[in-house]
Amino acid sequence: MSTTTETGAVGNTTPTAPAGPPTGRPAALRRWRDLGSRWLFLAPALAILVAVLAYPLFYTVRISFSELDLATFTPARNVGWLNYRTVLEDPGFLNSVKVTGVYLALALPLQMVLGFGIAFLLNVDWRGRGVLRALFLIPMVVVPVVAGGVWKMLLDPMWGFVNYVLGLVGVGPVDWLADPTLAMVSLVLIDTWRWTPFVVLIASAGLMSLPTDVFEAARVDGAGWFATLRKVTLPLLAPVILAAFIVRWLGAVKMFDIALAATKGGPGQATDVVNLYIYEKAFRGLEFGTASSMATLVLALTMLLTFLFLRLNRFLEKRW
Amino acid sequence: MVTLTATAARRGGARPGRLGRRLRIGAGIGATLLFLFPVLWMVSTSLKLPRDIFTTPPRWVSSVTLDNYTSYLTQADIGPRMANTVIVAAGSGLLSLVAGAMAGYALARLPIRGAGLIGGLILASRGVPPIALAVPMFLVARRFDLIDQHITLILAYCTFLIPYVMWLMRSFFLALPRELEESAMLDGASRFGAFFRIIVPCSLPGLISTLIFSVILAWEELLFALILTNRNAATIPVAIAGMAADTEQGAMWGPLTAVGTLTVVPVVVFALFVQKWLIKGLAEGATKG
Numbered sequence: 075m076s077t078t079t080e081t082g083a084v085g086n087t088t089p090t091a092p093a094g095p096p097t098g099r100p101a102a103l104r105r106w107r108d109l110g111s112r113w114l115f116l117a118p119a120l121a122i123l124v125a126v127l128a129y130p131l132f133y134t135v136r137i138s139f140s141e142l143d144l145a146t147f148t149p150a151r152n153v154g155w156l157n158y159r160t161v162l163e164d165p166g167f168l169n170s171v172k173v174t175g176v177y178l179a180l181a182l183p184l185q186m187v188l189g190f191g192i193a194f195l196l197n198v199d200w201r202g203r204g205v206l207r208a209l210f211l212i213p214m215v216v217v218p219v220v221a222g223g224v225w226k227m228l229l230d231p232m233w234g235f236v237n238y239v240l241g242l243v244g245v246g247p248v249d250w251l252a253d254p255t256l257a258m259v260s261l262v263l264i265d266t267w268r269w270t271p272f273v274v275l276i277a278s279a280g281l282m283s284l285p286t287d288v289f290e291a292a293r294v295d296g297a298g299w300f301a302t303l304r305k306v307t308l309p310l311l312a313p314v315i316l317a318a319f320i321v322r323w324l325g326a327v328k329m330f331d332i333a334l335a336a337t338k339g340g341p342g343q344a345t346d347v348v349n350l351y352i353y354e355k356a357f358r359g360l361e362f363g364t365a366s367s368m369a370t371l372v373l374a375l376t377m378l379l380t381f382l383f384l385r386l387n388r389f390l391e392k393r394w
Numbered sequence: 395m396v397t398l399t400a401t402a403a404r405r406g407g408a409r410p411g412r413l414g415r416r417l418r419i420g421a422g423i424g425a426t427l428l429f430l431f432p433v434l435w436m437v438s439t440s441l442k443l444p445r446d447i448f449t450t451p452p453r454w455v456s457s458v459t460l461d462n463y464t465s466y467l468t469q470a471d472i473g474p475r476m477a478n479t480v481i482v483a484a485g486s487g488l489l490s491l492v493a494g495a496m497a498g499y500a501l502a503r504l505p506i507r508g509a510g511l512i513g514g515l516i517l518a519s520r521g522v523p524p525i526a527l528a529v530p531m532f533l534v535a536r537r538f539d540l541i542d543q544h545i546t547l548i549l550a551y552c553t554f555l556i557p558y559v560m561w562l563m564r565s566f567f568l569a570l571p572r573e574l575e576e577s578a579m580l581d582g583a584s585r586f587g588a589f590f591r592i593i594v595p596c597s598l599p600g601l602i603s604t605l606i607f608s609v610i611l612a613w614e615e616l617l618f619a620l621i622l623t624n625r626n627a628a629t630i631p632v633a634i635a636g637m638a639a640d641t642e643q644g645a646m647w648g649p650l651t652a653v654g655t656l657t658v659v660p661v662v663v664f665a666l667f668v669q670k671w672l673i674k675g676l677a678e679g680a681t682k683g
Contacts, residue, residue: 119497133530220654223638380521
């Protein structure tokens, strides 16, 4: 892409140029028309994205510096950094950032390890492999809010299936969603159930594409399975692992539906992830100014971390 | 044994013996069943009478009933909400597919000044949390009387679908041989002609798997649907969120699982039907995104 991009409007490498060298007005006209048609390809997407993505982002930042007039629902007056100061002193917001951090720190590594582990298990060449892999698609397409609701049912202290099974081995009943720590564990559990299959699919594709001769060489050199894993498999898989991590990260920072359906952020604020907290502030509390400040902070933090992960990805891709 | 180990080596990973192979297959089946269980339990609960839902020990279906489907579906607007979900998911899926594929093609193939910058911005936009768009979307939709209309949700879903489609299709188009459109354009086709008559038919698998994944993403979206709809355009996830909130004492388990099953079954059938393309699309979206 890069080489053709630089030539820009001249378009000397494009195949539109007819067989002979173009001369005079028709050629110029054609060139302009070609430039127009190139941009027409981009126009619909750019127009929609500017209207529904770029403009709202800009508007969020603007509201974050103003006080919203609740009669007209428009930004009324500029209050400078006041909203930000309020937000940074709001224990609820700080708690939600912490809760989100804990959730990410638990869920993402767990899903990566489980996902790659299961992909390894499923990678045996036998008749049922394709069927198992197809079945693993199913949790992934369960609507998240349904997943939250159904798991709430499974975890119910009275009639839930999980507690029934625990009862068989003499544990419980455990009121999963009523205890702050266990509620977080449950949230991570539900999210892991829904998203590990995604990692499994990515990891399976990665495992299948590993070159064979390297393993042969490792075997000839007498490497044990652990040495092979550490010195050969993991480095080779590193780009896939990081790519799967980045996609999961992009999804996980948006955590909202499952928490809303399963715990509503409770008990107390134990599972009040930041998206849920901002949603409640804005659309229940009608505190649009401070909610926008929180959203802007979350946006900045997310973009920063995403940027770092992408840089790390590129670095690793170059190294291996 | 020789052929066996050779196969294992070819598939990467360590080379287990016959026992290790059996263990792995067994564990693989076990893991699959464990992950499928909640879905099976949901379907089975949706077919139970209330008295069978609340039992200790819990049991699978004893007497099958469709009560949960019939009674709740008629009284709680599930039909219209299902229709809304279909309209919004199909509409936003198709709109983003057309706009996103064209843009992805432009970024992959056409000499455009600033294509690198645009590509970078698109990639970055995949990291924008929807909550950062929610407040202004609500305010603007409210001001222009667009709350509770399908088109509002369709456009809102484009915020995450178009970047997704652009990025996926860009990598897909990059992999196509250049000769395809070059020969078409030497034959006098315009850029649009070359794209729609040559490139699109060649990319049908990629386009369809991208469309399916987009429709699924729109199908399950909750946040925008909650804030931008009230009644007329409300989607199924909104209805389910209400029911899930109502399950304190398990009163709504029957209806919840019934509606949940209704939302999951079509997508599962869809996904299994096109799983090869879907897996390919997912893997490429992840590894090249």
